[in-house]
Amino acid sequence: MTPSITIIVPVYKAEKHLQKCLNSLINQTLRNIEIICINDGSPDNSLSILKQYAQKDSRIVVLDQINAGPSSARNRGLAVASGEYILFCDSDDFLELDTCELMQAAISEKRVDMVICDFNFIKENSEYTRPGMDWHRLNQFGYYRLTLDNMIQVRCVLCNKLYKSSVINNFRIQFPTDCGYEDLAFIGQYLCITESIYGLDRKLYNYYLHSESTMHQAFSVKNNLLDRLNAEQYIYNFLKTDNLLSEKNYYFFIDRFCYSIYWICHTFNDRKKSYETLVHANKILQGIDLDLYKDNDNTLILKKIKQKNYDIFLDDLLLLLNQQTTHKTNPKNKIKIKITTKIIQIIKSYLFWPYYIYRIYKTK
Amino acid sequence: MKISIIIPVFNAEKYLSKCLDHLINQSYKNIEIICINDGSTDNSLSIIQEFARKDPRILIINQPNAGPARARNQGLLAATGCYIMFCDSDDWYDEQMCERMLQALITRKVDLVCCDCTLTSDLENIGYERGESYCYLNQFGIYQLTYQNMLQVHSLIWNKIFKKSIIDRYKISFPDGFEHDDASFVEQYISCIQYLYGLDEKLYYHSVRKNSIMHNMYGNDDKIMQSLSTIEYDFKFIKNNNLLNSRNYYYITHLLFYRIKWVLMTVNLPDNKMTALNLTQKILIDFDLDSYPEDNYIDILKKIKQKDYSTFFEIQDEPTSSAIQDKSTLPLKKNKLFKKITAFLKSYLLWPYYIYKIYKKIK
Secondary structure, X not given: XXXXXXXXXXXXXXXXXXXXXXXXHHXXXXXXXEEEEEXXXXXXXXXXXXHHHHHHOOOEEEEEEOOOOHHHHHHHHHHHOOOOEEEEOXXXXXXXXXXXXXXXXXXXXXXXXXXXXXXEEEEOOOOOOOOOOHHHOOOXXXXXXXXXXXXXXXXXXOOOEEEEHHHHHHOOOOOOOOOOOHHHHHHHHHHHHOOEEEEEEEEEEEEEEOOOOHHHHHHHOXXXXXXXXXXXXXXXXXXXXXXXXOHHHHHHHHHHHHHHHHHHHHXXXXXXXXXXXXXXXXXXXXXXXXXXXXXXXXXXXHHHHXXXXXXXXXXXXXXXXXXXXXXXXXXXXXXXXXXXHHHHHHHHHHHHHHHHHHHHHHHO | OOEEEEEEEOOOOOOHHHHHHHXXXXXXXXXXXXXXXXXXXXOHHHHHHHHHHHOOOEEEEEEOOOOHHHHHHHHHHHOOOOEEEEOOOOOEEOOOHHHHHHHHHHHOOOOEEEEEEEEEEOOOOOOOOOOOHHHOOOOOEEEEOOHHHHOOOOOOOOOEEEEHHHHHXXXXXXXXXXXXXXXXXXXXXXXXXXXXXXXXXXXXXEEEOOOOHHHHHOOOHHHHHHHHHHHHHHHHHXXXXXXXXXXXXXXHHHHHHHHHHHHHHHOOOHHHHHHHHHHHHHHHOOOOOOXXXXXXXXXXXXXXXXXXXXXXXXXXXXXXXXXXXOOOOOOHHHHHHHHHHHHHHHHHHHHHHHHHHHHHHHO
């Protein structure tokens, strides 16, 4: 009998938390599942733990490979999966016992293409804070048809979602193996093909926050941020080759690409690095047709970047980012900063006005 | 063309005779009078039985006390007429009511007729108290139902005549266990039809009493919240009957908007406001708010669906009096001249700064 849900678990150096994870999977209230664990060349005891569990429970399939990264591991899991629906689980997290049952019930009863659930965040130590995790919380409750507005709001976390394997197989959706942000790429591809989602307002995935998790590493090692644009490029190539560049998908991609640029620059918070980001974006944009549909604000911005017109963009961008960051700071400080910068500008102008006239004369 | 008149009866011995008397003396004779005795503990049953002995058109249904919704649903199941009307046991019909309503329904070729009423009471100053003005007819003549005029239809069932074929086809019923069940019945019914007629005649006599349901509602938060539960019933009805066309979509969403707004204004305990919003959010969970192009109200409902209640509280706090003047309505001419003078003075002082700005822009 075909399993209802295949749970794919990439495993790397996970001996500390692996047993808790696997216990939560084999004790799911929904029994008709398949658990595919891919050992990504772990140097510790992970593989022997997996083999132990596989001996006790025939629903567990263990695959072994030389270390190639979580994307490659998950792709292998997808190739082997036989379930009707796919769920991903990280080896240091664990599920609630009724996760599979509830999500499978939702996806079949509500007749949608994807079900999203909420998280429990479990902290390694109570002082640990990770900025931005709250943003990943469930923000869409119930049934949503995938319009452009709704697609953009879907958070790109891989593991709290139930996917249809028929969709993944028919369109050969894969994780990109040569860049980070593979969850963004996967979900972006998936949303462009499907029509409806359902937000299940239950905390069914237990996300373990600790300093060694790959997410945290990606966050702190800032030169990986540009991978986000590579992930968006991966989505574009997928849409192009599969002839999926409908108006909705096109604007979805454009909106996401712009947002990624803003987000990367905001995270760098540095003009030089932002400049490098734009150079990278420019390279990617050479392969993207920006005249496929009518222009909107975002396509105009991307066109400027494509033409290496960075400066005006950078000024606007940094102004926008400054406004956004100072929004959170003390309003009194904000006014002080504004006033002092203006005074400095006025004094400067009194000293240098002939020079400015000369430069204006030169350009005209 | 028989009309079935459904009357739920609960401990109505004081007024029941007058009600039944006016029914058996209707000018239109082809009627059946279905009395559902809802477990009355007084003489109501014997009064009905006495009338039934004299007039074979009266049907009696007995049930253990279960509320007017279930009583009326029983009445609908038992009815054999082509048309349905309702009557409350403490009100009464004008002698010509059945005749006039049926005549309007047939000659005007509509699916619903509403008439006006006369309010009577032993209380003083009735008519425009909370709830009572709602009884007066506000739509006169023929209407093709758009979502805007559907929102105007009052939720009373006793001033209307319905077609049984429509009730049966769409399985329209009273939601059990809530107040405002009659509102839900009307909301379901009008979602299924195209035309109504407002008959400008005071054919129904409604008596207003101190312990009437409307009086009991204000002040009782539970009962106010039930008006949201009944609209949930409407959503399910429209979905189950595949009636989500453009008109009904805007009707049901706007109805929900006005309903939640009313509930937020009327509940007494602040905690219940949050409960009401959460209940609204649950109603919207399985509903596709993107079925048709959005407008301001639907935009707010979308926010509620995402548990963003902020906008709604803003709307609530808006001052309702339009007497508050906008500050920017200074005499316009004065404003312009003032602006010109300040700009002129500014330029004398700040021209190097402007040059700096131009330089920056061009660079």
